[in-house]
Every structure is written in C-alpha cells, then in structure tokens.
Amino acid sequence: MDEVRLWAKEGFHITKLSEVTGFNRSLYYYHNGIEEAVSAEEKRGRPIPGYSQTYKGEIIPDEQIEEFLMEAIEGDGENYGVKNLTQFLKDHHDLQINHKKVARLCRKLGILLPQRTGNPKYPKRLVRKRFVTAPNQLWQLDIKYGSISGSRRFFFVACAIDVFDRAIVGYYRGPRCTAKDITGMLNEAIIRRRLQALEEMEGHCIVIRTDNGPQFVSNLFGEFCESNKVFHERIPPRSPNYNAFIESFFSILERDLFRRYEFEHFEEAYYEIDEFMEFYNHRRYHGSLGRLSPVKFHEKYKDIGFPEEMALSL
Numbered sequence: 001m002d003e004v005r006l007w008a009k010e011g012f013h014i015t016k017l018s019e020v021t022g023f024n025r026s027l028y029y030y031h032n033g034i035e036e037a038v039s040a041e042e043k044r045g046r047p048i049p050g051y052s053q054t055y056k057g058e059i060i061p062d063e064q065i066e067e068f069l070m071e072a073i074e075g076d077g078e079n080y081g082v083k084n085l086t087q088f089l090k091d092h093h094d095l096q097i098n099h100k101k102v103a104r105l106c107r108k109l110g111i112l113l114p115q116r117t118g119n120p121k122y123p124k125r126l127v128r129k130r131f132v133t134a135p136n137q138l139w140q141l142d143i144k145y146g147s148i149s150g151s152r153r154f155f156f157v158a159c160a161i162d163v164f165d166r167a168i169v170g171y172y173r174g175p176r177c178t179a180k181d182i183t184g185m186l187n188e189a190i191i192r193r194r195l196q197a198l199e200e201m202e203g204h205c206i207v208i209r210t211d212n213g214p215q216f217v218s219n220l221f222g223e224f225c226e227s228n229k230v231f232h233e234r235i236p237p238r239s240p241n242y243n244a245f246i247e248s249f250f251s252i253l254e255r256d257l258f259r260r261y262e263f264e265h266f267e268e269a270y271y272e273i274d275e276f277m278e279f280y281n282h283r284r285y286h287g288s289l290g291r292l293s294p295v296k297f298h299e300k301y302k303d304i305g306f307p308e309e310m311a312l313s314l
Contacts, residue, residue, distance in 0.1 A: 049152070050062050050152075050154075051152060051154070052065060052095050052096060052097045052101070053095075053096050054093070054094040054095055054096065055094050055095075055096055056094065059147070059152055060093070060095065061145055061154045062105065063143075063145065063154075063156065063176075063177060064145060065089065065093075065095070065097070065105060066105055066108070066109055066213075066214050067143075067211070067212075067213045067214065068088075068089060068092075068093055069085060069089075069102070069105060069106060069109060069111065070109065070111070070212045070213055070214050070217060071211070071212055071237045071238065072085055072088045072089075072092075072237070073085075073111055074124075074212040074234075074236075074237045075236070075237030075238065082099050082102050082103045082106060082112070083099055085102050085106065086098065086099045086102045089102065109214050121219055121222060122219065122222030122223075122225075122226070122232075124217075124234055125231070125232060125233045125234065126233065126234065126235075126236065127209060127233050127234070127235050127236075127242050128233065130207065132163055132164050133164075134164060134301070134302070135162055135164045135165055135167075135193070135298055135301075135302050136162065136164075136193055136195055136205075136206050137163075137164060137206065137207065138162075138163050138164070138206070138207045138208075138209065139160045139161065139162055139163070139169060139189075139206060139207070139208045139209070140160070140161050140163060140208075140209045140210075140243045140245050140246040141158070141159070141160045141161075141182070141186075141208055141209065141210045141216075141246065142158070142159065142210065142211060142213075142243060142246045142247070142250065143156055143157070143158045143177055143182075143213060143215070144156070144157050144158075144159075144250045144253065144254075145157070146258050146263070146269060147263075148263050148264070148265060148266065148269065149262035149263055149264055150264075153175070153266075154175070155173060155174065155175055155266055155269050155270070156172075156173065156174060156175070156176065156177035157171060157172070157173045157253070157273060158171060158172045158173075158177050158181065158182050158185060158215075159171045159246060159249065159250070160185070160186060160189055160208070160246075161245050161246045161249055162294075162298075163245045164298075164301075165289070165294050165295075165297045165298040165301070165302075166245065166249075166286055166288070166289060166294045166297070167281050167294035167295060167298055168249070168277055168280060168281055168294075169189040169192070169193055170185045170186060170188055170189030170192070171185065171273075171277055172184070172185040173269070173270050173273050173274075175266060177215065178215060179214075179215040179216075179218040179220040179221045180220060182215050182216075182221065183220060183221060183224040186208070186224065186228075186230075187224070187228070190206075190228060205228070205229045205230065206230055206231070207230075207231045207232075207233060208225070208230050208231070208232050208233075209232075209233050209234070209235065209242070209243060210232065210233075210234055210235070210243075211234065211235055211237075211240075211243060212234055212235075212237060216232070216234065217234075249280075252280070253276065256276070257272060257273070257276045280294070281293065281294050281295050282294075282295050
C-alpha cells in the first residue's frame with residue numbers, strides 16, 4: 001500500500017495502478033481518508049481549556065467569567081465593548097485574559113453590540129422591598145463552583161433558599177450549570193413545596209431573586225418563570241447584600257465542606273454535597289431560627305407564619 005501511495009503521488013492514475021498491482025481501489029481511498037481526517041484533526045490546534053487564571057494563580061472557570069461579563073454589561077455602560085470588558089475583567093477580577101477570549105465568550109452569551117438591538121423578550125425587573133412572613137414568599141437563587149483536587153476540572157452547585165425558614169428548597173450539582181439544569185431543579189422544588197396548586201390564582205405564586213448570571217437572563221429561564229407564575233427579580237450588579245441569605249449559605253458551604261475536603265473525583269464531591277444538604281436542612285441548628293433546623297422551623301410556622309415582631313424586611 002505504501003508503494004501504491006508513492007506512485008499515486010508521482011501522478012500515476014489510481015485505476016491503472018489497481019489493474020497492474022491487483023489491489024482494491026476502495027481500500028486505497030479508505031486508508032487515504034483516515035489519514036486526511038487525522039491530519040484535519042491535528043490542524044484544529046489545542047482544545048479550549050475552559051478557564052483562565054488570575055495574576056495570583058487562582059483558576060477561574062469560564063462559567064464564572066461569563067457571570068462577570070453579565071455583571072459588567074448590566075452595570076456600568078462604559079464597560080460595554082470587547083476591549084473595555086477585557087479591561088474590566090483585569091481591573092475588577094485580576095484575570096489574565098485577552099480580548100480574543102473575551103470576544104468568544106461574549107459571542108456565546110449574545111452580548112456583542114450588533115446583537116443587542118431591540119427589546120429583550122423578558123425585561124429586567126429590579127428588586128423591591130418585601131416583607132416576608134411565611135414560607136414560599138421569597139426564594140433567593142445563586143450558583144457556586146468547586147474544583148477537583150489536583151486537576152483543572154470544576155463542578156457547580158446551584159441552590160435556592162427560602163428566606164423565611166432558611167431551607168434549601170432545591171439544589172443542582174454537576175459539571176455544567178445551564179438554564180435547563182436550574183429550571184429543572186426549580187420545577188422539582190415547586191412540586192415538592194406544593195406550589196403548583198397556586199398557579200391557578202391571579203398574580204404570582206412566588207418571588208425568585210437572582211443576580212444577572214447568563215442562566216438567569218436567558219429566554220429559557222424567562223419562559224419557565226412566566227409559565228409557572230414566578231415573579232423573577234434581579235439584583236443590581238455588585239450588590240450581593242440583596243441576596244444575603246443565599247450568600248450566607250454559600251459561606252457556610254465553603255467553610256464546612258469545600259475547605260474540609262479535597263475531592264478526588266466528581267462522584268465523591270456529589271456524595272458529600274448531598275450529605276451536607278441533608279444535614280443542613282434537617283439537623284443543623286440556626287441561631288436566627290431559635291436553635292431549630294430549617295425543616296423543624298418550617299413545620300412550626302408554615303401555617304401561622306412569623307410572629308409579627310420577627311417579620312423580615314428585604
């Protein structure tokens with residue numbers, strides 16, 4: 001076969017060569033096609049790593065960088081544009097990143113200038129001051145990431161917390177975290193809390209508060225909220241105090257789980273997360289809940305609501 005290839009390169013016709021040498025023409029084209037496919041694969045270059053580093057060496061996954069970008073365009077208008085966004089990531093998040101990667105992420109998110117014409121399908125609703133006196137009035141939702149020890153692989157944890165009883169009403173963990181993953185988790189939480197029966201009522205059955213992450217500004221998330229009569233409100237950029245309850249929970253998760261364990265693989269991380277969520281909801285005491293766990297506090301006050309002096313203003 002090698003000799004046939006050499007003759008073919010010299011210009012001899014494949015049909016004549018097959019008649020003289022007795023080899024099958026289809027066999028020649030088969031092997032030649034494999035070589036061309038391998039060569040084309042090699043020319044594609046190195047795979048996209050899926051992360052960038054800070055100047056201190058910390059690895060930041062692309063999903064987190066996408067959230068930084070959404071935060072920038074939702075906030076200061078002067079940061080809009082690839083070069084300005086690149087500088088924003090360097091100044092505010094200490095990232096080593098170039099404008100080519102920023103352009104690729106912006107293209108993926110659909111936030112480049114030519115694509116931002118017209119009105120969004122689901123306009124942004126800013127946070128309002130709310131008084132919470134019972135379960136299922138206000139949930140806060142956010143995403144956190146962790147890493148696998150000794151590698152550059154990440155996993156994500158999306159959680160929804162009820163600000164009344166501090167219970168994690170739903171969570172998702174996985175190697176990716178998309179709007180589809182989050183809406184699936186929220187749908188299960190709505191069923192578990194029996195809120196689907198309230199969808200027949202006028203108005204909204206619950207308020208969900210998020211930041212401006214790409215998952216939360218997507219059309220899929222907007223469609224989910226509309227179909228389930230969920231009022232979705234978003235906090236201003238760089239204002240985590242508006243989402244204080246879920247931020248506080250993530251601090252507990254970081255301190256009591258992520259810093260205590262070095263996860264060797266995804267399955268180990270997911271198992272420990274599941275165990276921690278069960279412990280947090282059913283057995284962990286909360287000083288703000290009268291030394292009760294979220295589940296016990298929920299059972300105690302789900303019908304009568306907070307005592308009036310305990311009502312939360314958010």
